[in-house]
Amino acid sequence: MKSWLVPAASLLGAGWFFATAVILGVVVGRWADDRTGLEPTFTLVGIVVGLAVALIGGYRMLQPLMSRLGDEPPE
Amino acid sequence: MKIILFAVVVLAVLATGFIVAAGPEPHIVIPGEVVWKVGFMPITSTLMASWLAMAVLILGTFFMTRGMKLIPSGAQNFIESIIEFLYGQVEEIAGEKNARRFFPVVGTFFLFILVANWIALTPIFKSIGWTKDYGHEIFHEMQEKAEKGKVFDKKKHFLAWQVEDAGGVGLTQPGARTFKFEIHEGEDPADALDRYIVALAEFYTDFKPQADGAHGEGHADPADVEAAFAALQADPKAPKFINADDHAHEGGAEKHHGVTSHALGITFSALEFPGDKIALVYPFFRAAFSELNNTLALAIFAFLAIEFWGFQSLGFGYLGKFFINPLKNPILTFVGILELLSEFIRIISFSFRLFGNIFAGGVLLLILTFLVPFLAPLGIYGLEMFVGLIQAIVFSLLLLVFAVGAVEHHGGEDHEEGHGDGHHSGEGHADIHHLEQGAVQAH
Numbered sequence: 001m002k003s004w005l006v007p008a009a010s011l012l013g014a015g016w017f018f019a020t021a022v023i024l025g026v027v028v029g030r031w032a033d034d035r036t037g038l039e040p041t042f043t044l045v046g047i048v049v050g051l052a053v054a055l056i057g058g059y060r061m062l063q064p065l066m067s068r069l070g071d072e073p074p075e
Numbered sequence: 076m077k078i079i080l081f082a083v084v085v086l087a088v089l090a091t092g093f094i095v096a097a098g099p100e101p102h103i104v105i106p107g108e109v110v111w112k113v114g115f116m117p118i119t120s121t122l123m124a125s126w127l128a129m130a131v132l133i134l135g136t137f138f139m140t141r142g143m144k145l146i147p148s149g150a151q152n153f154i155e156s157i158i159e160f161l162y163g164q165v166e167e168i169a170g171e172k173n174a175r176r177f178f179p180v181v182g183t184f185f186l187f188i189l190v191a192n193w194i195a196l197t198p199i200f201k202s203i204g205w206t207k208d209y210g211h212e213i214f215h216e217m218q219e220k221a222e223k224g225k226v227f228d229k230k231k232h233f234l235a236w237q238v239e240d241a242g243g244v245g246l247t248q249p250g251a252r253t254f255k256f257e258i259h260e261g262e263d264p265a266d267a268l269d270r271y272i273v274a275l276a277e278f279y280t281d282f283k284p285q286a287d288g289a290h291g292e293g294h295a296d297p298a299d300v301e302a303a304f305a306a307l308q309a310d311p312k313a314p315k316f317i318n319a320d321d322h323a324h325e326g327g328a329e330k331h332h333g334v335t336s337h338a339l340g341i342t343f344s345a346l347e348f349p350g351d352k353i354a355l356v357y358p359f360f361r362a363a364f365s366e367l368n369n370t371l372a373l374a375i376f377a378f379l380a381i382e383f384w385g386f387q388s389l390g391f392g393y394l395g396k397f398f399i400n401p402l403k404n405p406i407l408t409f410v411g412i413l414e415l416l417s418e419f420i421r422i423i424s425f426s427f428r429l430f431g432n433i434f435a436g437g438v439l440l441l442i443l444t445f446l447v448p449f450l451a452p453l454g455i456y457g458l459e460m461f462v463g464l465i466q467a468i469v470f471s472l473l474l475l476v477f478a479v480g481a482v483e484h485h486g487g488e489d490h491e492e493g494h495g496d497g498h499h500s501g502e503g504h505a506d507i508h509h510l511e512q513g514a515v516q517a518h
Binding site: 005006008009010012013016017019020021024049052053056057060061064 | 164168410413414416417420421423424427428465468469472473476480
């Protein structure tokens with residue numbers, strides 16, 4: 001009955017998580033670039049790390065959801 | 076025909092709204108407005124709102140559960156049904172054993188966020204507060220700079236409303252006008268004062284500046300300043316600049332710093348507003364989670380709770396989720412580090428999600444009330460009630476899901492394919508699982 005609550009919350013959470021992870025990566029990267037003067041290096045590293053965190057963290061967040069949806073009997 | 080009639084009625088209501096209830100231009104501030112200062116600690120409007128939410132919850136629970144009975148009725152019944160419903164939800168996700176541990180925290184988060192979001196939609200919010208007198212503040216800025224003999228080093232923008240004095244209480248009436256003034260970067264206080272005199276005269280009297288060309292360069296025309304000053308002096312309700320010499324004659328012991336006007340050559344030491352003031356309302360209450368500090372506090376606490384439960388259940392084995400021996404599996408080591416990062420990113424995503432939703436809702440309401448005073452904001456109020464509920468659900472459910480993830484043993488090597496890393500280990504989950512299998516068999 002209320003089985004939609006958890007998926008809905010997880011999806012809403014995952015969206016923000018993706019965004020935060022990537023943006024934070026870029027922001028930290030830019031900050032590190034400003035400090036060190038190695039202009040694009042850390043920004044690129046930040047983007048890659050942010051994307052990786054978003055991917056892995058998001059996968060972990062959505063995995064129980066996906067496996068549960070997969071388990072559901074076809075109507 | 077019906078449609079035309081409907082359209083006419085809607086237009087009439089909107090037009091009435093503009094005539095009767097048009098508000099001043101909204102002023103949007105992101106940090107909470109400081110209501111009081113206790114020692115070094117500023118008490119902001121958002122903090123006041125969270126205290127109000129706490130008071131509502133504590134007093135509500137106290138009065139509704141006084142004289143508890145075994146067979147509940149009335150208010151006690153209401154509270155118990157809420158708690159039972161929430162507990163059922165938590166149990167379904169976390170399992171019976173974990174639910175008893177998680178529920179007090181998760182349930183408190185839910186109720187606190189929900190109440191804080193919903194009371195923010197009541198009319199006392201954002202409407203009652205101190206009036207911050209910008210009319211004087213702008214003059215003080217000039218006084219300070221003139222005293223130090225400096226020019227303004229930063230651009231400053233002021234936006235304030237016409238506030239009437241209603242028996243000692245400042246009142247912003249429908250249709251109140253907005254006063255805007257900008258201090259330019261590198262501007263001399265004397266020049267700023269000239270422009271301020273002109274701006275005040277334009278706002279308070281029907282004075283209109285004559286020279287256009289000089290205005291564009293950020294300097295007021297001397298003739299305009301003189302005319303504006305005369306217009307201000309002539310109108311009894313307009314603000315009065317007090318001449319520094321007159322002030323000295325009145326014999327105040329304190330020394331007043333004057334600002335000399337370029338165009339007039341007179342030094343002014345004070346500014347008085349006999350009629351309407353130019354001020355902004357600094358509300359006592361603003362939606363608690365429309366400030367990042369408050370949502371961040373919740374997020375940090377949620378993070379600590381999750382980590383605490385993780386350590387409580389798994390001991391130091393909990394750290395094994397993040398730090399994996401690179402000799403054993405280098406890829407998992409990397410994944411573990413990223414997972415550690417993602418634990419911390421949760422703090423930020425938790426806080427920004429709640430802050431973003433509530434702040435945006437508040438701004439939307441403010442702007443819409445300004446643009447279309449009647450009817451349209453009603454629908455948005457309904458939407459905001461829904462958003463407040465959804466955000467409370469999302470915050471507490473995510474906290475719960477993360478907590479369940481933190482306390483379960485890491486699947487590691489022996490996890491089943493297709494079932495994730497043992498995410499189903501909660502007892503409640505197992506029950507659902509059985510039920511689902513039963514359903515499959517029944518089909």
